[in-house]
Amino acid sequence: MPDTFCIQRASRRLRIMFTIVLVLIPVVNASLWAFINVLPGTMQEAVLPAFARIPLPGMARMLGFIVALVPASVIMYATVVLIRLFRLYEAGQIFRPANVHCFRSLSRTLVAWCAANIISGSLMSIALTLHHPPGQRMISVGLGSPDITALLVGLVLGVIAWVMEEGCKLQEDQDLTV
Numbered sequence: 001m002p003d004t005f006c007i008q009r010a011s012r013r014l015r016i017m018f019t020i021v022l023v024l025i026p027v028v029n030a031s032l033w034a035f036i037n038v039l040p041g042t043m044q045e046a047v048l049p050a051f052a053r054i055p056l057p058g059m060a061r062m063l064g065f066i067v068a069l070v071p072a073s074v075i076m077y078a079t080v081v082l083i084r085l086f087r088l089y090e091a092g093q094i095f096r097p098a099n100v101h102c103f104r105s106l107s108r109t110l111v112a113w114c115a116a117n118i119i120s121g122s123l124m125s126i127a128l129t130l131h132h133p134p135g136q137r138m139i140s141v142g143l144g145s146p147d148i149t150a151l152l153v154g155l156v157l158g159v160i161a162w163v164m165e166e167g168c169k170l171q172e173d174q175d176l177t178v
Contacts, residue, residue: 004092011089018086022079029072050140052128063127070120071113077107097168101176103161110154114147 032039032047037055039047044054056064085102093099118141125140 003066004094007094008090009090011086013046015086015090017084018079018083022076022083025072025076025079026069028064029154031119033061033068036061036064048079049125049128049140051125051140053132056128057131063130064124067123067127069118070123071116072111074113074116076111081105081109094166095164095171097165100161100165100168103157103164107154107157107161110150110157114151117147117150118143 036044036047048054081102085099085106088094088096088098088102122139124139125138129137
């Protein structure tokens with residue numbers, strides 16, 4: 001079995017998986033916020049910051065969902081880019097400018113995800129404490145190791161995209177040489 005066939009088959013499977021993930025992200029997000037008050041405590045703790053008080057009123061849940069869409073939309077865009085990349089691999093296009101564009105987009109998306117997490121964390125603290133009485137509302141700003149990791153991986157992917165772009169140019173020059 002040739003390697004390209006294996007790459008194409010694995011890419012098709014990953015493309016299908018990412019397509020399903022793309023649909024599930026907003027559905028799971030909406031379900032989570034709709035039923036946050038009745039979820040088991042361990043799930044609530046995993047999703048909500050420590051300062052959030054259960055039960056959350058409807059407005060807080062709606063605002064929480066809207067704020068959670070900020071990083072979720074970045075993840076959904078990254079998923080679309082991955083679907084595009086694996087569609088290229090599925091078609092047998094391995095080292096092409098379109099692949100480089102996908103890697104560059106993923107790089108920028110990881111950097112944007114880091115920023116989206118910082119922004120959404122601050123907005124989430126407002127959304128989940130807005131219904132509290134004055135003096136008990138809060139705003140928090142945070143930067144965690146997942147954010148730094150995403151930023152670093154994004155920068156590394158940017159360099160990989162740059163190297164791939166130069167490789168594509170060299171390949172193109174070689175293909176044109178008689």
